[in-house]
Amino acid sequence: DASMNERLQHIVFSIHGAFLNYLTPGGFDTFAYHQDYLINFYNNYFWYDRDSIKITSWIGDWIYQLGVFGIIVILYLFKLIGDKSYKNLLERLLLFILLLSGIPVAFPLIAMIFALLTFKKVSTTDI
Numbered sequence: 001d002a003s004m005n006e007r008l009q010h011i012v013f014s015i016h017g018a019f020l021n022y023l024t025p026g027g028f029d030t031f032a033y034h035q036d037y038l039i040n041f042y043n044n045y046f047w048y049d050r051d052s053i054k055i056t057s058w059i060g061d062w063i064y065q066l067g068v069f070g071i072i073v074i075l076y077l078f079k080l081i082g083d084k085s086y087k088n089l090l091e092r093l094l095l096f097i098l099l100l101s102g103i104p105v106a107f108p109l110i111a112m113i114f115a116l117l118t119f120k121k122v123s124t125t126d127i
Contacts, residue, residue: 002048007056007102009046013038014060018067025067031055058099058110081117091117 017026017034026034032053039046055061062070078096082088095113103110 005046005048010056011060011100014055014057014064018063023068026064028065056102056104058103058105061105077114081114081121083121
């Protein structure tokens with residue numbers, strides 16, 4: 001369906017566009033340029049009419065706009081909330097998959113989740 005096509009398009013285009021920039025920061029206004037190029041590159045596989053140039057993938061937005069610095073921040077955030085348990089690994093994997101999907105960066109629940117998981121890690125290690 002069209003919604004799924006657009007969500008997948010933003011995941012693929014943001015990460016592919018970041019590599020087209022050689023992982024240098026792409027900024028806020030260059031995504032439309034890469035989007036037009038990548039639609040032709042993927043031979044119109046992503047057929048849904050794009051009316052917005054805003055990246056809808058949380059992780060894709062960080063990687064495209066901040067490049068290698070965004071990858072460092074994401075890795076730091078996921079290291080900050082994790083320990084070496086199997087349960088925590090599954091929690092981080094699920095969170096990564098959810099953040100790769102269509103969640104905007106300004107969605108406040110994501111910051112709350114990171115704060116809660118960080119607090120949970122700190123409170124269990126101090127006791």
